[in-house]
Amino acid sequence: MKKITNGSSNRFKNVLFLIFATVFSNAVFAINGEKYAMNLPKGVTEFSNTVYGLHMIVLWICIIIGVLVFGAMFYSIFAHRKSKGVKAAQFTHSTTAEIIWTVIPILILVVIAFPATEALIKMEAPSDADGNRVEMEMTVKVTGYQWKWKYDYLGEDVSFMSSLSEKSNEARQLNSNIDPESVENYLLDVDKPLVIPVNTNIRILLTSNDVIHSWWVPSFGWKRDAIPGYVNEAWTNVPEVGIYRGQCAELCGKDHGFMPVVVEVKSKADYAIWLTEQKELAAKAKDKDNIEWTKEDLMSQGKKVYNSSCATCHQASGKGLPPAFPALDGNELVNAAMEEQIKTVVFGREGTAMSAFGSMLSDSDIAAAITYTRNSWSNTVKDTVQPADIKKVKE
Numbered sequence: 426m427k428k429i430t431n432g433s434s435n436r437f438k439n440v441l442f443l444i445f446a447t448v449f450s451n452a453v454f455a456i457n458g459e460k461y462a463m464n465l466p467k468g469v470t471e472f473s474n475t476v477y478g479l480h481m482i483v484l485w486i487c488i489i490i491g492v493l494v495f496g497a498m499f500y501s502i503f504a505h506r507k508s509k510g511v512k513a514a515q516f517t518h519s520t521t522a523e524i525i526w527t528v529i530p531i532l533i534l535v536v537i538a539f540p541a542t543e544a545l546i547k548m549e550a551p552s553d554a555d556g557n558r559v560e561m562e563m564t565v566k567v568t569g570y571q572w573k574w575k576y577d578y579l580g581e582d583v584s585f586m587s588s589l590s591e592k593s594n595e596a597r598q599l600n601s602n603i604d605p606e607s608v609e610n611y612l613l614d615v616d617k618p619l620v621i622p623v624n625t626n627i628r629i630l631l632t633s634n635d636v637i638h639s640w641w642v643p644s645f646g647w648k649r650d651a652i653p654g655y656v657n658e659a660w661t662n663v664p665e666v667g668i669y670r671g672q673c674a675e676l677c678g679k680d681h682g683f684m685p686v687v688v689e690v691k692s693k694a695d696y697a698i699w700l701t702e703q704k705e706l707a708a709k710a711k712d713k714d715n716i717e718w719t720k721e722d723l724m725s726q727g728k729k730v731y732n733s734s735c736a737t738c739h740q741a742s743g744k745g746l747p748p749a750f751p752a753l754d755g756n757e758l759v760n761a762a763m764e765e766q767i768k769t770v771v772f773g774r775e776g777t778a779m780s781a782f783g784s785m786l787s788d789s790d791i792a793a794a795i796t797y798t799r800n801s802w803s804n805t806v807k808d809t810v811q812p813a814d815i816k817k818v819k820e
């Protein structure tokens with residue numbers, strides 16, 4: 426008895442296995458539904474549906490081409506095989522064939538160009554049924570920071586930072602004993618989402634404070650780079666209230682994977698209430714910058730600010746990650762007079778990852794974070810840094 430009858434029967438088994446594996450894995454994907462969906466998600470906006478339609482047209486064209494080309498190939502291999510005594514033709518050049526295989530792809534590209542151009546025009550500006558340009562109703566400026574987003578509601582005096590939620594951030598730390606599986610929306614949640622009203626034309630301006638980021642919410646059907654020194658424009662109009670999630674889509678440094686985007690779409694009435702609340706909060710935050718704080722308040726607020734704004738680099742333990750990120754625990758500068766430390770935090774260090782927090786955090790938050798670093802771990806300076814001290818350095 427021969428162990429292996431011949432190579433081709435083995436190859437046949439391999440092919441069978443591959444087909445089985447593909448069918449099986451597709452079935453698993455299908456059962457798991459959305460979580461492992463094979464196709465692009467449809468999204469919620471009119472524009473995302475346009476993109477989806479375009480994708481389906483192109484996909485079907487590809488499938489038809491695939492079936493025709495492979496069909497012709499397999500048929501020829503099978504019907505004209507050597508064992509049937511077929512002799513190969515010996516020509517090396519055919520002008521007719523070359524014209525055909527040039528003209529057909531050109532025609533296909535022209536056919537695809539029509540819906541593609543339509544989608545691109547729609548992406549640049551929304552238009553009504555008559556094709557007239559529709560006005561934007563509000564503008565949000567999105568600024569990328571390593572590694573969070575800042576949202577400015579232009580003309581509303583409302584602006585805030587949006588960073589990875591505290592729970593995800595704790596669970597992702599090296600040696601954290603929190604199981605990521607137990608964190609809801611792990612790495613896809615933020616402390617403060619971008620809030621926008623439903624059924625509203627919203628202009629979104631994108632820029633960056635440091636490196637190139639990319640703001641991406643798949644359900645809206647587009648992503649746009651946020652580039653330092655440059656303002657990109659996009660727009661959206663979301664027809665359904667809900668929470669939409671996305672991520673930074675440009676490799677932007679060590680914590681690129683930890684700057685999710687969350688957009689909460691509210692009804693117009695709820696949005697108006699939210700906006701009023703934010704304005705009150707902003708006014709209160711200004712008040713906070715004008716008072717003298719107790720040490721307890723500075724320390725508790727400082728811990729929060731430190732963990733959300735500084736710990737990614739200097740670590741919650743204050744030990745940093747030398748040589749890239751210096752330790753603040755036992756740091757000479759942190760244990761000296763406060764002015765130089767305040768300057769470092771407010772103005773940053775040019776050309777390093779230490780950014781200028783003066784424009785990102787309120788004076789009271791900076792004062793609290795600095796007080797916290799001066800009185801934590803082995804640092805025992807014992808003084809407090811007040812918002813007024815920050816103001817003095819800024820002037």
Ligand SMILES: [Cu+2]
Pocket residue numbers: 569572637638639673674675676677681684
């Ligand atoms: Cu980024």
